[in-house]
Amino acid sequence: MIAFTIQQLECWTQIKSHTLRVWEQRYKAFSPKRNGRQHRLYEPDDIQRALCLSLLTLHHSLTAQLAALPLSxxxxxxxxxxxxxxxxxxxxxxxLMAIVDNDADGFRQLLQANWHRVGGLVTLRKLILPFLQRLEDVWGSGLETVEEWASSRVILEQHLVDCTDRLPSPWRMAERYMIVQAKPGGFQLLPQIAHYLLLSQGYAVARPVLHESAELTPEALQSYRPKYVVAVLSGWPARSLVQSYIDQLVSLCTPAQVLLTGDRITGQDISVPEGAGLLHRIEELI
Structure with missing residues (x-):
């Protein structure tokens, strides 16, 4: 069974670890096990309890009676x-609770129900993006390789792909682009989900969210045949390396395919290859 540290429980719930300790010690909300170093280890049911309490305590103070309720x-x-x-x-x-339960059907039904209730764009902005931001914290805490949750990640990506045609035309335009991000030694392809994140949040998302991505290679370009390759130069590389990365990208693509964007090129004295584009605002993609 998967065991979680208190830091990982904090990532799941967005409840500070000192508050989680108070819930445990004062209200007996959890009964974590301890490892050899006496660090707390939480089970999936503890994650579920904490997620429930994170919402319920927005409307009611936590009491011993509430904390003692069965998970059901x-x-x-x-x-x-x-x-x-x-x-x-x-x-x-x-x-999040559906992921912890490994409930792929429930996960899919929740997405579809909200999509039909309030529409695709609202669901994307107010449900899926906050959910992905929470997941980014969870994966970053060392849980990105938990195989049991892979189905939910696949469902989420497929759901967005399947629903693309229902979105307003600016969002559909994302399909024309291959978005890549600089990394040490080269560029990596961002997954399909990054297209939606970039279009909705500008440059805030600077790394893949749901899974590791393949490297940008001549073979990948031949396979995807994008009209444009959008290179996001944010966070990496170091400013002194920006020009070398641009030159490397142009050696892989035709200059007319290249669109450069991100804070690493803003205000910098760089040489944009003839034919390549420079984006100061993500809206220029549309």
Missing amino acids: DLKARTRLLITASQPLTYHVVEL
Whole structure:
């Protein structure tokens, strides 16, 4: 069974670790095991309890009576609260709980129900993007390789791909682009989900979210045949290396395919190859 540290529990719930300790010690909300170094280890049911309490305590103070409820009762109360309140941000907790349960069908149904209820663009901005941001914290805490959750990641990407045609035309335009990000030694392809993240959040997302991506190679270009290759130069490389990375990219693509963007090129004295494009705003993609 998967065991989680208190730091990972904090990533799941966005509840500070000192608060989680208070919930455990004062209200007996959890009963974590200890490893050989006496560090707390939480089980999936503890994650579920903490996710439920993270919502319920937005409306009620935590009491020993609430903390002692069986997990099934906490889930029932959480669902009632979500149904009554309806903010999409609350449904982020439902998606996370479905992942912990390895409930691929439930995960898919939650996405589809909200998509039909409020529309694709609202669901994308107010549910899926906050969910992905939470996941980014979770994967970054060392849980990115948990195989049991792979199905949910695949479902999420496929759901976005399947629903692309229902979105307004600016979002559909993302399909014309291959988005790449500089990394030590070269460029990597960002997954399909990054197209939507970049178009909705500008340059805030600077790395793949759902899975590791392949390197940009002549073979990858031949396979995807993009109209444009958008190179996001944010965070990496060092400013002194920007020009060499641009030259490397142009050696892989035709200059007319290349669109450069990101904070590493803003205000820099760089030489943009003839025929290549320079984007100061992500909206220029549309």
